[in-house]
Amino acid sequence: MSGHSSESSGPTRQRLIDVAIELFKQNSVAGTSLQMISDELGLTKSAIYHHFRTRDELLTAVMEPLITEVAALVAAAEVHRGARARADHMLVGYASLAASQREVLSLLSGDPGVVALLRTRTEWAAVVERQMALFADVEPGLGGQVKAALVMSGIASAAGVDFGDVDEAALRDELIAAGRRTLGLRAPQGRTGV
Amino acid sequence: MSGHSSESSGPTRQRLIDVAIELFKQNSVAGTSLQMISDELGLTKSAIYHHFRTRDELLTAVMEPLITEVAALVAAAEVHRGARARADHMLVGYASLAASQREVLSLLSGDPGVVALLRTRTEWAAVVERQMALFADVEPGLGGQVKAALVMSGIASAAGVDFGDVDEAALRDELIAAGRRTLGLRAPQGRTGV
The missing domain is CATH 1.10.357 (Tetracycline Repressor; domain 2)
Incomplete structure:
Protein backbone atom coordinates (compact mmCIF):
# COMPACT_ATOMS: atom_id res chain seq x y z
CA MET A 1 0.00 0.00 0.00
CA SER A 2 1.47 3.35 -0.97
CA GLY A 3 1.06 6.62 0.82
CA HIS A 4 -0.91 5.38 3.79
CA SER A 5 -1.28 7.27 7.09
CA SER A 6 -1.97 10.93 7.60
CA GLU A 7 -1.51 13.04 4.48
CA SER A 8 -2.64 16.55 3.79
CA SER A 9 -6.28 15.89 2.89
CA GLY A 10 -8.68 15.05 5.70
CA PRO A 11 -9.99 11.55 6.33
CA THR A 12 -12.53 11.27 3.58
CA ARG A 13 -15.14 8.62 2.95
CA GLN A 14 -13.47 7.76 -0.35
CA ARG A 15 -10.10 7.11 1.27
CA LEU A 16 -11.77 4.72 3.67
CA ILE A 17 -13.42 2.93 0.77
CA ASP A 18 -10.16 2.69 -1.19
CA VAL A 19 -8.23 1.27 1.75
CA ALA A 20 -11.09 -1.11 2.53
CA ILE A 21 -10.98 -2.52 -1.01
CA GLU A 22 -7.24 -3.07 -0.72
CA LEU A 23 -7.49 -4.81 2.68
CA PHE A 24 -10.58 -6.83 1.72
CA LYS A 25 -8.60 -8.14 -1.25
CA GLN A 26 -5.56 -9.01 0.86
CA ASN A 27 -7.34 -10.51 3.86
CA SER A 28 -10.89 -11.18 2.67
CA VAL A 29 -13.81 -9.25 4.11
CA ALA A 30 -14.10 -11.42 7.22
CA GLY A 31 -10.36 -11.09 7.85
CA THR A 32 -10.48 -7.27 7.80
CA SER A 33 -11.64 -5.26 10.82
CA LEU A 34 -12.60 -1.58 10.96
CA GLN A 35 -9.64 -1.32 13.34
CA MET A 36 -7.25 -2.53 10.62
CA ILE A 37 -8.69 0.00 8.18
CA SER A 38 -8.38 2.90 10.61
CA ASP A 39 -4.83 1.79 11.54
CA GLU A 40 -3.85 1.75 7.88
CA LEU A 41 -5.00 5.37 7.53
CA GLY A 42 -3.65 6.46 10.90
CA LEU A 43 -7.16 7.30 12.08
CA THR A 44 -8.86 6.73 15.39
CA LYS A 45 -11.76 4.33 15.52
CA SER A 46 -14.15 7.18 16.23
CA ALA A 47 -13.04 8.93 13.03
CA ILE A 48 -14.03 5.89 10.99
CA TYR A 49 -17.31 5.52 12.93
CA HIS A 50 -18.26 8.97 11.75
CA HIS A 51 -18.51 7.48 8.25
CA PHE A 52 -19.25 3.79 8.78
CA ARG A 53 -20.71 2.10 11.88
CA THR A 54 -19.94 -1.48 10.81
CA ARG A 55 -17.81 -3.36 8.32
CA ASP A 56 -20.96 -4.32 6.43
CA MET B 1 -23.98 -27.79 9.01
CA SER B 2 -25.56 -31.16 9.81
CA GLY B 3 -24.59 -33.55 12.56
CA HIS B 4 -21.94 -31.39 14.16
CA SER B 5 -20.52 -31.91 17.65
CA SER B 6 -19.68 -35.13 19.41
CA GLU B 7 -20.83 -38.23 17.57
CA SER B 8 -19.76 -41.82 18.04
CA SER B 9 -16.49 -41.78 16.06
CA GLY B 10 -13.50 -40.07 17.63
CA PRO B 11 -12.19 -36.70 16.52
CA THR B 12 -10.47 -37.65 13.32
CA ARG B 13 -8.25 -35.61 11.06
CA GLN B 14 -10.78 -35.98 8.26
CA ARG B 15 -13.63 -34.56 10.33
CA LEU B 16 -11.50 -31.52 11.08
CA ILE B 17 -10.80 -31.11 7.38
CA ASP B 18 -14.47 -31.46 6.44
CA VAL B 19 -15.61 -28.90 9.00
CA ALA B 20 -12.78 -26.58 8.00
CA ILE B 21 -13.91 -26.64 4.35
CA GLU B 22 -17.46 -25.82 5.40
CA LEU B 23 -16.40 -22.91 7.66
CA PHE B 24 -13.81 -21.60 5.20
CA LYS B 25 -16.57 -21.44 2.61
CA GLN B 26 -18.98 -19.65 4.95
CA ASN B 27 -16.54 -17.20 6.53
CA SER B 28 -13.49 -17.25 4.26
CA VAL B 29 -10.18 -18.63 5.50
CA ALA B 30 -9.19 -15.43 7.32
CA GLY B 31 -12.59 -15.29 8.99
CA THR B 32 -12.28 -18.82 10.42
CA SER B 33 -10.24 -19.57 13.55
CA LEU B 34 -9.07 -22.96 14.83
CA GLN B 35 -11.26 -22.10 17.83
CA MET B 36 -14.36 -21.92 15.59
CA ILE B 37 -13.49 -25.27 14.04
CA SER B 38 -12.98 -26.98 17.40
CA ASP B 39 -16.19 -25.39 18.75
CA GLU B 40 -18.11 -26.72 15.77
CA LEU B 41 -16.92 -30.25 16.55
CA GLY B 42 -17.24 -29.86 20.32
CA LEU B 43 -13.50 -30.36 20.74
CA THR B 44 -11.00 -28.64 22.97
CA LYS B 45 -8.32 -26.55 21.36
CA SER B 46 -5.67 -29.04 22.46
CA ALA B 47 -7.49 -31.84 20.63
CA ILE B 48 -7.29 -29.89 17.37
CA TYR B 49 -3.63 -28.98 18.05
CA HIS B 50 -2.84 -32.67 18.10
CA HIS B 51 -3.63 -32.66 14.36
CA PHE B 52 -2.98 -29.11 13.20
CA ARG B 53 -0.83 -26.44 14.87
CA THR B 54 -2.04 -23.52 12.75
CA ARG B 55 -4.86 -22.64 10.40
CA ASP B 56 -2.40 -22.66 7.52
Whole structure:
Protein backbone atom coordinates (compact mmCIF):
# COMPACT_ATOMS: atom_id res chain seq x y z
CA MET A 1 0.00 0.00 0.00
CA SER A 2 1.47 3.35 -0.97
CA GLY A 3 1.06 6.62 0.82
CA HIS A 4 -0.91 5.38 3.79
CA SER A 5 -1.28 7.27 7.09
CA SER A 6 -1.97 10.93 7.60
CA GLU A 7 -1.51 13.04 4.48
CA SER A 8 -2.64 16.55 3.79
CA SER A 9 -6.28 15.89 2.89
CA GLY A 10 -8.68 15.05 5.70
CA PRO A 11 -9.99 11.55 6.33
CA THR A 12 -12.53 11.27 3.58
CA ARG A 13 -15.14 8.62 2.95
CA GLN A 14 -13.47 7.76 -0.35
CA ARG A 15 -10.10 7.11 1.27
CA LEU A 16 -11.77 4.72 3.67
CA ILE A 17 -13.42 2.93 0.77
CA ASP A 18 -10.16 2.69 -1.19
CA VAL A 19 -8.23 1.27 1.75
CA ALA A 20 -11.09 -1.11 2.53
CA ILE A 21 -10.98 -2.52 -1.01
CA GLU A 22 -7.24 -3.07 -0.72
CA LEU A 23 -7.49 -4.81 2.68
CA PHE A 24 -10.58 -6.83 1.72
CA LYS A 25 -8.60 -8.14 -1.25
CA GLN A 26 -5.56 -9.01 0.86
CA ASN A 27 -7.34 -10.51 3.86
CA SER A 28 -10.89 -11.18 2.67
CA VAL A 29 -13.81 -9.25 4.11
CA ALA A 30 -14.10 -11.42 7.22
CA GLY A 31 -10.36 -11.09 7.85
CA THR A 32 -10.48 -7.27 7.80
CA SER A 33 -11.64 -5.26 10.82
CA LEU A 34 -12.60 -1.58 10.96
CA GLN A 35 -9.64 -1.32 13.34
CA MET A 36 -7.25 -2.53 10.62
CA ILE A 37 -8.69 0.00 8.18
CA SER A 38 -8.38 2.90 10.61
CA ASP A 39 -4.83 1.79 11.54
CA GLU A 40 -3.85 1.75 7.88
CA LEU A 41 -5.00 5.37 7.53
CA GLY A 42 -3.65 6.46 10.90
CA LEU A 43 -7.16 7.30 12.08
CA THR A 44 -8.86 6.73 15.39
CA LYS A 45 -11.76 4.33 15.52
CA SER A 46 -14.15 7.18 16.23
CA ALA A 47 -13.04 8.93 13.03
CA ILE A 48 -14.03 5.89 10.99
CA TYR A 49 -17.31 5.52 12.93
CA HIS A 50 -18.26 8.97 11.75
CA HIS A 51 -18.51 7.48 8.25
CA PHE A 52 -19.25 3.79 8.78
CA ARG A 53 -20.71 2.10 11.88
CA THR A 54 -19.94 -1.48 10.81
CA ARG A 55 -17.81 -3.36 8.32
CA ASP A 56 -20.96 -4.32 6.43
CA GLU A 57 -21.86 -0.64 6.04
CA LEU A 58 -18.44 -0.06 4.53
CA LEU A 59 -18.71 -3.13 2.29
CA THR A 60 -22.11 -1.87 1.18
CA ALA A 61 -20.54 1.46 0.19
CA VAL A 62 -17.91 -0.47 -1.81
CA MET A 63 -20.48 -2.54 -3.65
CA GLU A 64 -23.26 -0.02 -4.15
CA PRO A 65 -21.90 1.91 -7.17
CA LEU A 66 -21.06 -1.30 -9.01
CA ILE A 67 -24.44 -2.92 -8.36
CA THR A 68 -26.14 0.29 -9.49
CA GLU A 69 -24.22 0.14 -12.77
CA VAL A 70 -25.00 -3.55 -13.27
CA ALA A 71 -28.69 -2.88 -12.56
CA ALA A 72 -28.76 -0.17 -15.24
CA LEU A 73 -27.05 -2.54 -17.70
CA VAL A 74 -29.50 -5.33 -16.94
CA ALA A 75 -32.47 -3.03 -17.51
CA ALA A 76 -31.01 -1.75 -20.80
CA ALA A 77 -30.16 -5.28 -21.98
CA GLU A 78 -33.64 -6.62 -21.20
CA VAL A 79 -35.18 -4.18 -23.68
CA HIS A 80 -33.77 -6.05 -26.70
CA ARG A 81 -36.06 -8.44 -28.52
CA GLY A 82 -33.88 -11.54 -28.96
CA ALA A 83 -32.11 -13.60 -26.30
CA ARG A 84 -28.79 -13.30 -28.16
CA ALA A 85 -29.01 -9.52 -28.45
CA ARG A 86 -29.91 -9.28 -24.78
CA ALA A 87 -26.96 -11.47 -23.78
CA ASP A 88 -24.57 -9.53 -25.99
CA HIS A 89 -25.64 -6.17 -24.57
CA MET A 90 -25.12 -7.48 -21.03
CA LEU A 91 -21.77 -9.04 -21.93
CA VAL A 92 -20.33 -5.90 -23.53
CA GLY A 93 -21.39 -3.78 -20.55
CA TYR A 94 -20.18 -6.27 -17.96
CA ALA A 95 -16.79 -6.72 -19.65
CA SER A 96 -16.37 -2.94 -19.84
CA LEU A 97 -17.18 -2.64 -16.16
CA ALA A 98 -14.78 -5.48 -15.31
CA ALA A 99 -11.96 -3.89 -17.31
CA SER A 100 -12.46 -0.44 -15.81
CA GLN A 101 -12.99 -1.60 -12.21
CA ARG A 102 -10.75 -4.62 -12.03
CA GLU A 103 -10.03 -4.44 -8.28
CA VAL A 104 -13.59 -4.16 -7.08
CA LEU A 105 -15.10 -6.67 -9.46
CA SER A 106 -12.59 -9.40 -8.70
CA LEU A 107 -13.15 -8.81 -4.99
CA LEU A 108 -16.90 -8.98 -5.33
CA SER A 109 -16.83 -12.19 -7.34
CA GLY A 110 -15.21 -14.48 -4.82
CA ASP A 111 -15.40 -13.27 -1.24
CA PRO A 112 -17.76 -15.18 1.07
CA GLY A 113 -18.47 -11.91 2.91
CA VAL A 114 -19.82 -10.43 -0.32
CA VAL A 115 -21.93 -13.50 -0.98
CA ALA A 116 -23.37 -13.25 2.54
CA LEU A 117 -24.19 -9.55 2.15
CA LEU A 118 -25.84 -10.20 -1.23
CA ARG A 119 -28.06 -12.74 0.46
CA THR A 120 -29.35 -10.13 2.90
CA ARG A 121 -29.91 -7.47 0.22
CA THR A 122 -32.62 -9.13 -1.80
CA GLU A 123 -32.85 -6.31 -4.35
CA TRP A 124 -29.14 -6.82 -5.11
CA ALA A 125 -29.49 -10.57 -5.35
CA ALA A 126 -32.33 -9.97 -7.84
CA VAL A 127 -30.01 -7.91 -10.06
CA VAL A 128 -27.41 -10.68 -10.09
CA GLU A 129 -30.09 -13.23 -10.90
CA ARG A 130 -31.41 -11.17 -13.80
CA GLN A 131 -27.87 -10.79 -15.14
CA MET A 132 -27.33 -14.54 -14.91
CA ALA A 133 -30.64 -15.16 -16.73
CA LEU A 134 -29.63 -12.84 -19.58
CA PHE A 135 -26.57 -15.04 -20.19
CA ALA A 136 -28.27 -18.38 -19.51
CA ASP A 137 -31.24 -17.74 -21.83
CA VAL A 138 -29.04 -18.10 -24.93
CA GLU A 139 -29.12 -21.89 -24.56
CA PRO A 140 -31.85 -23.89 -22.78
CA GLY A 141 -31.04 -26.25 -19.93
CA LEU A 142 -27.96 -26.98 -17.88
CA GLY A 143 -25.58 -26.15 -20.74
CA GLY A 144 -26.79 -22.56 -20.81
CA GLN A 145 -26.63 -22.24 -17.04
CA VAL A 146 -23.09 -23.59 -16.83
CA LYS A 147 -21.89 -21.30 -19.62
CA ALA A 148 -23.57 -18.34 -17.93
CA ALA A 149 -21.86 -19.15 -14.61
CA LEU A 150 -18.53 -19.53 -16.38
CA VAL A 151 -18.89 -16.13 -18.05
CA MET A 152 -20.14 -14.34 -14.91
CA SER A 153 -17.42 -15.63 -12.57
CA GLY A 154 -14.76 -16.03 -15.20
CA ILE A 155 -14.91 -12.41 -16.37
CA ALA A 156 -14.88 -11.10 -12.81
CA SER A 157 -11.92 -13.30 -11.84
CA ALA A 158 -10.01 -12.77 -15.07
CA ALA A 159 -10.28 -9.01 -14.50
CA GLY A 160 -8.28 -9.52 -11.30
CA VAL A 161 -5.45 -11.46 -12.97
CA ASP A 162 -2.15 -9.69 -13.56
CA PHE A 163 -1.58 -9.87 -17.33
CA GLY A 164 1.33 -7.44 -17.17
CA ASP A 165 1.10 -4.09 -18.88
CA VAL A 166 -2.30 -4.28 -20.58
CA ASP A 167 -4.53 -1.34 -21.34
CA GLU A 168 -8.16 -1.24 -20.33
CA ALA A 169 -9.60 -1.26 -23.86
CA ALA A 170 -7.51 -4.26 -24.93
CA LEU A 171 -8.57 -6.21 -21.85
CA ARG A 172 -12.22 -5.28 -22.36
CA ASP A 173 -12.13 -6.43 -25.99
CA GLU A 174 -10.57 -9.77 -25.05
CA LEU A 175 -13.10 -10.32 -22.24
CA ILE A 176 -15.90 -9.65 -24.72
CA ALA A 177 -14.36 -11.99 -27.31
CA ALA A 178 -13.94 -14.76 -24.72
CA GLY A 179 -17.48 -14.31 -23.40
CA ARG A 180 -18.97 -14.39 -26.92
CA ARG A 181 -17.09 -17.61 -27.64
CA THR A 182 -18.34 -19.23 -24.45
CA LEU A 183 -21.94 -18.19 -25.01
CA GLY A 184 -21.84 -18.88 -28.74
CA LEU A 185 -22.56 -15.28 -29.78
CA ARG A 186 -21.28 -13.53 -32.88
CA ALA A 187 -20.12 -9.94 -32.83
CA PRO A 188 -23.11 -7.85 -34.00
CA GLN A 189 -22.86 -6.42 -37.51
CA GLY A 190 -21.52 -2.92 -37.71
CA ARG A 191 -19.43 -3.33 -34.61
CA THR A 192 -15.72 -3.50 -35.25
CA GLY A 193 -12.56 -4.06 -33.33
CA VAL A 194 -13.75 -6.96 -31.23
CA MET B 1 -23.98 -27.79 9.01
CA SER B 2 -25.56 -31.16 9.81
CA GLY B 3 -24.59 -33.55 12.56
CA HIS B 4 -21.94 -31.39 14.16
CA SER B 5 -20.52 -31.91 17.65
CA SER B 6 -19.68 -35.13 19.41
CA GLU B 7 -20.83 -38.23 17.57
CA SER B 8 -19.76 -41.82 18.04
CA SER B 9 -16.49 -41.78 16.06
CA GLY B 10 -13.50 -40.07 17.63
CA PRO B 11 -12.19 -36.70 16.52
CA THR B 12 -10.47 -37.65 13.32
CA ARG B 13 -8.25 -35.61 11.06
CA GLN B 14 -10.78 -35.98 8.26
CA ARG B 15 -13.63 -34.56 10.33
CA LEU B 16 -11.50 -31.52 11.08
CA ILE B 17 -10.80 -31.11 7.38
CA ASP B 18 -14.47 -31.46 6.44
CA VAL B 19 -15.61 -28.90 9.00
CA ALA B 20 -12.78 -26.58 8.00
CA ILE B 21 -13.91 -26.64 4.35
CA GLU B 22 -17.46 -25.82 5.40
CA LEU B 23 -16.40 -22.91 7.66
CA PHE B 24 -13.81 -21.60 5.20
CA LYS B 25 -16.57 -21.44 2.61
CA GLN B 26 -18.98 -19.65 4.95
CA ASN B 27 -16.54 -17.20 6.53
CA SER B 28 -13.49 -17.25 4.26
CA VAL B 29 -10.18 -18.63 5.50
CA ALA B 30 -9.19 -15.43 7.32
CA GLY B 31 -12.59 -15.29 8.99
CA THR B 32 -12.28 -18.82 10.42
CA SER B 33 -10.24 -19.57 13.55
CA LEU B 34 -9.07 -22.96 14.83
CA GLN B 35 -11.26 -22.10 17.83
CA MET B 36 -14.36 -21.92 15.59
CA ILE B 37 -13.49 -25.27 14.04
CA SER B 38 -12.98 -26.98 17.40
CA ASP B 39 -16.19 -25.39 18.75
CA GLU B 40 -18.11 -26.72 15.77
CA LEU B 41 -16.92 -30.25 16.55
CA GLY B 42 -17.24 -29.86 20.32
CA LEU B 43 -13.50 -30.36 20.74
CA THR B 44 -11.00 -28.64 22.97
CA LYS B 45 -8.32 -26.55 21.36
CA SER B 46 -5.67 -29.04 22.46
CA ALA B 47 -7.49 -31.84 20.63
CA ILE B 48 -7.29 -29.89 17.37
CA TYR B 49 -3.63 -28.98 18.05
CA HIS B 50 -2.84 -32.67 18.10
CA HIS B 51 -3.63 -32.66 14.36
CA PHE B 52 -2.98 -29.11 13.20
CA ARG B 53 -0.83 -26.44 14.87
CA THR B 54 -2.04 -23.52 12.75
CA ARG B 55 -4.86 -22.64 10.40
CA ASP B 56 -2.40 -22.66 7.52
CA GLU B 57 -1.45 -26.26 8.36
CA LEU B 58 -5.11 -27.18 8.18
CA LEU B 59 -5.63 -25.24 4.95
CA THR B 60 -2.59 -27.02 3.53
CA ALA B 61 -4.19 -30.38 4.38
CA VAL B 62 -7.37 -29.25 2.59
CA MET B 63 -5.51 -28.19 -0.54
CA GLU B 64 -2.82 -30.86 -0.75
CA PRO B 65 -4.84 -33.74 -2.29
CA LEU B 66 -6.31 -31.45 -4.93
CA ILE B 67 -2.98 -29.90 -5.90
CA THR B 68 -1.48 -33.38 -6.12
CA GLU B 69 -4.22 -34.40 -8.54
CA VAL B 70 -3.81 -31.26 -10.62
CA ALA B 71 -0.03 -31.79 -10.73
CA ALA B 72 -0.54 -35.34 -12.07
CA LEU B 73 -2.98 -34.02 -14.69
CA VAL B 74 -0.57 -31.29 -15.76
CA ALA B 75 2.26 -33.79 -16.19
CA ALA B 76 0.05 -36.16 -18.20
CA ALA B 77 -1.29 -33.33 -20.38
CA GLU B 78 2.18 -31.98 -21.14
CA VAL B 79 3.13 -35.27 -22.81
CA HIS B 80 0.85 -34.63 -25.82
CA ARG B 81 2.43 -33.28 -28.95
CA GLY B 82 0.04 -30.47 -29.96
CA ALA B 83 -1.04 -27.44 -27.93
CA ARG B 84 -4.72 -28.23 -28.55
CA ALA B 85 -4.38 -31.85 -27.42
CA ARG B 86 -2.51 -30.70 -24.31
CA ALA B 87 -5.19 -28.13 -23.49
CA ASP B 88 -7.98 -30.65 -24.05
CA HIS B 89 -6.40 -33.25 -21.79
CA MET B 90 -6.01 -30.65 -19.04
CA LEU B 91 -9.54 -29.36 -19.54
CA VAL B 92 -11.20 -32.79 -19.34
CA GLY B 93 -9.26 -33.67 -16.18
CA TYR B 94 -9.86 -30.30 -14.52
CA ALA B 95 -13.59 -30.35 -15.29
CA SER B 96 -13.85 -33.89 -13.87
CA LEU B 97 -12.06 -32.77 -10.72
CA ALA B 98 -14.29 -29.71 -10.44
CA ALA B 99 -17.45 -31.79 -10.81
CA SER B 100 -16.36 -34.42 -8.28
CA GLN B 101 -14.95 -31.98 -5.70
CA ARG B 102 -17.22 -29.01 -6.11
CA GLU B 103 -16.89 -27.67 -2.54
CA VAL B 104 -13.13 -27.66 -2.34
CA LEU B 105 -12.47 -26.36 -5.82
CA SER B 106 -14.84 -23.41 -5.53
CA LEU B 107 -13.25 -22.54 -2.17
CA LEU B 108 -9.75 -22.71 -3.56
CA SER B 109 -10.56 -20.55 -6.54
CA GLY B 110 -11.54 -17.38 -4.78
CA ASP B 111 -10.33 -17.08 -1.21
CA PRO B 112 -7.53 -14.57 -0.55
CA GLY B 113 -6.17 -16.91 2.15
CA VAL B 114 -5.67 -19.59 -0.48
CA VAL B 115 -3.98 -17.14 -2.83
CA ALA B 116 -1.63 -16.10 0.00
CA LEU B 117 -0.75 -19.70 0.86
CA LEU B 118 -0.11 -20.50 -2.81
CA ARG B 119 2.35 -17.62 -2.90
CA THR B 120 4.39 -19.17 -0.08
CA ARG B 121 4.35 -22.68 -1.57
CA THR B 122 6.32 -22.09 -4.74
CA GLU B 123 6.00 -25.70 -5.94
CA TRP B 124 2.20 -25.31 -5.82
CA ALA B 125 2.27 -21.98 -7.58
CA ALA B 126 4.36 -23.65 -10.30
CA VAL B 127 1.64 -26.28 -10.84
CA VAL B 128 -1.03 -23.59 -11.23
CA GLU B 129 1.19 -21.71 -13.66
CA ARG B 130 1.79 -24.80 -15.78
CA GLN B 131 -1.95 -25.47 -15.85
CA MET B 132 -2.61 -21.90 -16.96
CA ALA B 133 0.05 -22.21 -19.68
CA LEU B 134 -1.58 -25.39 -21.03
CA PHE B 135 -4.80 -23.43 -21.60
CA ALA B 136 -3.15 -20.19 -22.74
CA ASP B 137 -0.91 -21.83 -25.35
CA VAL B 138 -3.88 -22.57 -27.62
CA GLU B 139 -3.90 -18.94 -28.77
CA PRO B 140 -0.91 -16.58 -28.70
CA GLY B 141 -1.05 -13.26 -26.87
CA LEU B 142 -3.50 -11.62 -24.51
CA GLY B 143 -6.49 -13.35 -26.09
CA GLY B 144 -5.17 -16.76 -25.09
CA GLN B 145 -4.28 -15.59 -21.59
CA VAL B 146 -7.71 -14.07 -20.98
CA LYS B 147 -9.49 -17.19 -22.24
CA ALA B 148 -7.26 -19.36 -20.05
CA ALA B 149 -8.04 -17.25 -16.98
CA LEU B 150 -11.74 -17.38 -17.79
CA VAL B 151 -11.66 -21.18 -18.06
CA MET B 152 -9.52 -21.70 -14.93
CA SER B 153 -11.56 -19.45 -12.63
CA GLY B 154 -14.86 -19.95 -14.39
CA ILE B 155 -14.83 -23.74 -14.07
CA ALA B 156 -13.82 -23.57 -10.42
CA SER B 157 -16.53 -21.00 -9.61
CA ALA B 158 -19.20 -22.64 -11.74
CA ALA B 159 -18.58 -25.89 -9.85
CA GLY B 160 -19.68 -24.06 -6.70
CA VAL B 161 -22.95 -22.78 -8.15
CA ASP B 162 -26.20 -24.44 -7.11
CA PHE B 163 -27.76 -25.70 -10.35
CA GLY B 164 -30.38 -27.71 -8.50
CA ASP B 165 -30.45 -31.48 -8.79
CA VAL B 166 -27.63 -32.16 -11.27
CA ASP B 167 -25.53 -35.28 -11.40
CA GLU B 168 -21.77 -35.18 -11.46
CA ALA B 169 -21.32 -36.60 -14.96
CA ALA B 170 -23.80 -34.13 -16.50
CA LEU B 171 -22.05 -31.20 -14.81
CA ARG B 172 -18.63 -32.47 -15.89
CA ASP B 173 -19.76 -32.80 -19.51
CA GLU B 174 -21.20 -29.27 -19.54
CA LEU B 175 -18.04 -27.82 -17.96
CA ILE B 176 -15.97 -29.56 -20.65
CA ALA B 177 -18.27 -28.31 -23.41
CA ALA B 178 -18.14 -24.74 -22.08
CA GLY B 179 -14.35 -24.86 -21.70
CA ARG B 180 -13.89 -26.20 -25.24
CA ARG B 181 -16.06 -23.41 -26.62
CA THR B 182 -14.09 -20.75 -24.76
CA LEU B 183 -10.71 -22.12 -25.82
CA GLY B 184 -11.86 -22.92 -29.37
CA LEU B 185 -11.26 -26.67 -29.08
CA ARG B 186 -13.23 -29.42 -30.79
CA ALA B 187 -14.15 -32.64 -29.05
CA PRO B 188 -11.51 -35.22 -30.09
CA GLN B 189 -12.66 -37.84 -32.57
CA GLY B 190 -13.89 -41.07 -31.07
CA ARG B 191 -15.12 -39.32 -27.94
CA THR B 192 -18.87 -39.13 -27.63
CA GLY B 193 -21.43 -37.61 -25.38
CA VAL B 194 -19.77 -34.25 -24.93
